[in-house]
Amino acid sequence: MTMNAEISEARVHDALDNPFWSSLQSLHGDIALRAGGVSRYPAAYAPFLGVASAHDDVAAGLDALVAPGESVYLIGVAPEPPAGWRLEAFRPLAQMTRTAPLPVADGPEILPLGEAHRADVLALTALVYPHYFRERTMDMGRYFGIYQEGRLAAMIGERLGTGECREMSAICTHPDFNGRGHAGRLTAMLTNDTLARGALPFLHVSHENPRALHLYERLGFRHRRDIGFWSLRRV
Known part of the structure; x- marks a missing residue:
């Protein structure tokens, strides 16, 4: 027995390469907070945020969704941090x-x-x-x-x-x-x-x-x- 053959391999790979964003646009769309090309989970659920592309201008969305002094986490895709933001890279996950x-x-x-x-x-x-x-x-x-x-x-x-x-x-x-x-x-x-x-x-x-x-x-x-x-x- 193997994984259902009807699963779209391309869609799976896209989702796995940007899992926070993908989840917030689909499975967890009903709880997602969105602004200016940025999506995040409410803080009571998880400290996770996603962006569609590393090249998008997300300054307005970040300002709308993340409070001063708050830290959020990203996997797979991270934007260029706007002025007033600090991006820290950890060791990649397996x-x-x-x-x-x-x-x-x-x-x-x-x-x-x-x-x-x-x-x-x-x-x-x-x-x-x-x-x-x-x-x-x-x-x-x-x-x-x-x-x-x-x-x-x-x-x-x-x-x-x-x-x-x-x-x-x-x-x-x-x-x-x-x-x-x-x-x-x-x-x-x-x-x-x-x-x-x-x-x-x-x-x-x-x-x-x-x-x-x-x-x-x-x-x-x-x-x-x-x-x-x-x-x-x-x-």
């Missing part, structure tokens, strides 16, 4: 994809996570995934978790995406439950579900997190490209 299902190891029950679990999700992400998870990030897609000993031991969720591709994100495990295979089990489950829905699963991982990078490589994810990653701050 963008990885999988086009075929994975075996799902036996293990504890995987539960859909909802409003009743929000406090547990926010506590876990604050501990091990603190930089980009916000109060309403869970509203950007579906989330799943494994509970053990009455605690949220591990979780995974959906974040960016279009009709043709879907990002897996916030794949994290509480330090007390490391080494039990929870992250791999969750990743395999959601990979297979995404493929069954006719979309390409993808994820981003830092090269500075070799443990996670090796996990996805071991599961059979393909390194599609290194993708630029920046912060943009209004000063």
Whole structure:
């Protein structure tokens, strides 16, 4: 079984090359904030902003959407920063994809996570995934978790995406439950579900997190490209 043949390869590649912009124009268009060729997520969802092209004049849009002193993040495409803005490049992220299902190891029950679990999700992400998870990030897609000993031991969720591709994100495990295979089990489950829905699963991982990078490589994810990653701050 492989990814749905009807998925447009060109559209997938365009979306993956500029994932914040693509998601804000499609899957998350109903929550996008837009001005002057710039789109961003409301701060309660994610600190992410996208532009269609690195060559557009986005000064007016940035001024309208980003508060003084606020930092936002971009992946794949970044504009030339206007006067009064500081663009900082981080080490590019590894963008990885999988086009075929994975075996799902036996293990504890995987539960859909909802409003009743929000406090547990926010506590876990604050501990091990603190930089980009916000109060309403869970509203950007579906989330799943494994509970053990009455605690949220591990979780995974959906974040960016279009009709043709879907990002897996916030794949994290509480330090007390490391080494039990929870992250791999969750990743395999959601990979297979995404493929069954006719979309390409993808994820981003830092090269500075070799443990996670090796996990996805071991599961059979393909390194599609290194993708630029920046912060943009209004000063």
